[in-house]
Amino acid sequence: MRLSTVPENPAEWVALMFGQVPTPLCDVIIGPMLAKAVIAASSLGIFDALEQGPLAAGGVASRCETDPDATERLLRALSASKYLHESYAPSPRPSLYRLTRASRRWLLAGADKSLHYAMLHRELDMRFMEFGQYVRTGRGQDFHSEMQPEDWYVYHQGQADQARLIAGELVSNLRLPSGATEMLDIGGGHGLYSLALCTHYPHLHARVLDLAIPLSGSLERTKVPAWNQVTFVVADARSIVLAPSSADVVLIANLMHHFDEKTNRCLVQRVAGALKPGGILVAMDLVRRPSSASGGQITTLMDLYFGAVSGAQLWELSDIRAWQEEAGLCPERPVSFRLLPDCKIQIARKPAPTGK
Ligand SMILES: C[S@@+](CC[C@H](N)C(=O)[O-])C[C@H]1O[C@@H](n2cnc3c(N)ncnc32)[C@H](O)[C@@H]1O
Structure with missing residues (x-):
């Protein structure tokens, strides 16, 4: 298995096929940011806050004692990366966020197969990656x-x-x-x-x-x-x-x-x-x-x-x-x-x- 750039529409697919996508930028920009986002969400308890069901960003923020606007950015980034599902609602109603199957299985701190601490471990590893x-x-x-x-x-x-x-x-x-x-x-x-x-x-x-x-x-x-x-x-x-x-x-x-x-x-x-x-x-x-x-x-x-x-x-x-x-x-x-x-x-x- 390996990580790679996955196209999301036919134009991107064609560009990727013809070598027009700057894949190194995807690796060095997206890879570290995604890792940091998942580690932050694990350490702040974002996934656990959603264990019992969907919540809006404000609900997650009050459970995790985090800033509501910044929390919403994290939730949106996690949704776009398939760690959460976002049920979009037109303004003024807030979007609701819920766990994907993978997040429920791997990222809840109390799950049988929890990788909660394995995520936090990576923060430790990153300090040594010189x-x-x-x-x-x-x-x-x-x-x-x-x-x-x-x-x-x-x-x-x-x-x-x-x-x-x-x-x-x-x-x-x-x-x-x-x-x-x-x-x-x-x-x-x-x-x-x-x-x-x-x-x-x-x-x-x-x-x-x-x-x-x-x-x-x-x-x-x-x-x-x-x-x-x-x-x-x-x-x-x-x-x-x-x-x-x-x-x-x-x-x-x-x-x-x-x-x-x-x-x-x-x-x-x-x-x-x-x-x-x-x-x-x-x-x-x-x-x-x-x-x-x-x-x-x-x-x-x-x-x-x-x-x-x-x-x-x-x-x-x-x-x-x-x-x-x-x-x-x-x-x-x-x-x-x-x-x-x-x-x-x-x-x-x-x-x-x-x-x-
Ligand atoms: C990668 S972890 C593996 C832990 C466990 N054996 C496993 O497979 O999950 C490496 C382990 O070796 C221990 N370790 C590293 N150097 C050691 C040494 N010189 N003597 C004894 N244990 C050591 C670490 O503290 C750590 O618990």
Whole structure:
């Protein structure tokens, strides 16, 4: 999938066909403004204000405690961009605005598949997108050490929103070693993958290791019994000592793209030592395609982004498999996520000792 300029009438369609539309202007003017408008609407509670039904701009403004005229501009921009429907009424009656199906599904803070915090997370990302500086110098920033304490909440919650969409698919693609009880979730942040696995495997206990742990209560931990099987530990994956032969399963999800090759190779080596014989390392990440010729707008931009924010990159599947093999693990066939095929699950098993 990729973003592109979509014509709205036959004249625009013809102009686009004949290369007469200045598409770069659409990308750099419309793209950032739309992103900022959706993020602002999410943070101001505009979508939530419309949850119970249509409202005029004045009604939205009074619920969100915002300026009525400015709110109307935002509502009109969101309607033109298909985030809301506007029912136009000739003056003096005000237009009414209501949620589209996509906004109701993805943008209400309380929706099952809410991406509310994933939207706010993007504001945080934008602070680090110094692509020009990165490309000039080749040096990335250090996103995790430069975040402010208040940023961590949005970061963990935003990552959690994304994880909720695919945690079920991750679980259905894993077969844990029989009798598995110990899991490490390295860079596990919000811990939702651990929770999903502990729900599925009631005898599993997961330890989530991360630079910062989510605030208790932020993920409604008390309501779900399997949270009792999950513990959070503040740890740096680059240096933490992992007890030998202590884990049945180690998950490294969306962390390798923040590390350079040497760090990843060393991490996989230490993980291999920490696995029990027959245990598995589950590496899950967006991967780089060998060439951008086959598309991949999402992955190539993310690759640039991780370079700029962490001085690292998306890795090719072959890199991850090579680190696993070098560590004495046996990589299995990779699995792709249904809706995001460039996100892969690469499992590798530690061989059990062969009997004499
Ligand atoms: C992109 S998030 C992924 C979170 C979660 N694993 C997921 O897939 O949704 C990367 C996580 O790795 C953590 N992290 C980054 N560097 C780390 C390090 N050196 N040691 C431990 N955790 C780290 C971050 O704090 C963050 O929670």
